[in-house]
Amino acid sequence: MKLYHFPHSPNTRKVLAVIHYLELDTELEMVNLLTGEQMKAEFIQLNPNHKIPTLEDGDFVLWESNAIMQYLASRKPSNKLWPSDPKVQADISRWQCWQLAHWGPACETLIYERMVKKITGEGDPDPAEIAKGEENFHLFAAVLNQHLKGRRWIVGDNVTLADFSVGAPLTYTEAANLPIESYGEVRRWYDELEKLDSWKKTAPPAMP
Numbered sequence: 001m002k003l004y005h006f007p008h009s010p011n012t013r014k015v016l017a018v019i020h021y022l023e024l025d026t027e028l029e030m031v032n033l034l035t036g037e038q039m040k041a042e043f044i045q046l047n048p049n050h051k052i053p054t055l056e057d058g059d060f061v062l063w064e065s066n067a068i069m070q071y072l073a074s075r076k077p078s079n080k081l082w083p084s085d086p087k088v089q090a091d092i093s094r095w096q097c098w099q100l101a102h103w104g105p106a107c108e109t110l111i112y113e114r115m116v117k118k119i120t121g122e123g124d125p126d127p128a129e130i131a132k133g134e135e136n137f138h139l140f141a142a143v144l145n146q147h148l149k150g151r152r153w154i155v156g157d158n159v160t161l162a163d164f165s166v167g168a169p170l171t172y173t174e175a176a177n178l179p180i181e182s183y184g185e186v187r188r189w190y191d192e193l194e195k196l197d198s199w200k201k202t203a204p205p206a207m208p
């Protein structure tokens with residue numbers, strides 16, 4: 001199996017965390033987003049959305065990070081990241097969908113405005129975008145904070161794909177000044193995630 005990735009991308013990080021946690025034998029090929037390698041014809045043939053992560057397993061090509069995580073986890077039956085109980089899987093899937101639809105975009109707006117624009121020289125943060133990002137961040141952080149009360153992990157008693165998916169955008173809490181200080185449960189849970197070897201090993205290198 002080969003994973004096309006970019007080490008600074010939160011969507012890459014959640015997939016790499018699964019690979020490390022389950023010790024899956026996977027070849028890694030970097031697609032440098034800063035130099036536009038994702039627009040090369042060979043890559044567009046694999047993923048017409050020109051986005052990483054993208055997985056190649058023989059002639060099966062899969063894109064969308066959360067789908068890749070589920071596919072990889074199902075390669076190792078009876079693991080705790082993606083237990084086989086349909087209700088548990090549905091619950092994990094629910095949080096992965098929530099991340100993709102609501103939580104991720106709220107965080108990404110702030111990450112783009114406050115961090116990515118600086119790196120790519122795209123100018124100052126747009127105050128209207130920051131206001132929108134912060135409003136959405138607070139809306140969804142409150143949902144997550146409430147859910148985490150009395151829970152160590154998002155679903156059940158063990159770390160699962162849900163924690164990797166929802167945790168990934170918080171990689172850039174400090175760099176993008178994500179306002180999590182008033183969400184004590186989110187902070188406590190994310191600190192726990194940061195203690196895992198599979199999370200530590202996938203921390204992005206310093207930005208160029």
Ligand SMILES: N[C@@H](CCC(=O)N[C@@H](CS)C(=O)NCC(=O)O)C(=O)O
Pocket residue numbers: 009010011012033038049050051052053063064065066100
């Ligand atoms: N929904 C997709 C989003 C993937 C995504 O946005 N990838 C970004 C990096 S985090 C990317 O490759 N951007 C390059 C581009 O759009 O050209 C997923 O979860 O895999």
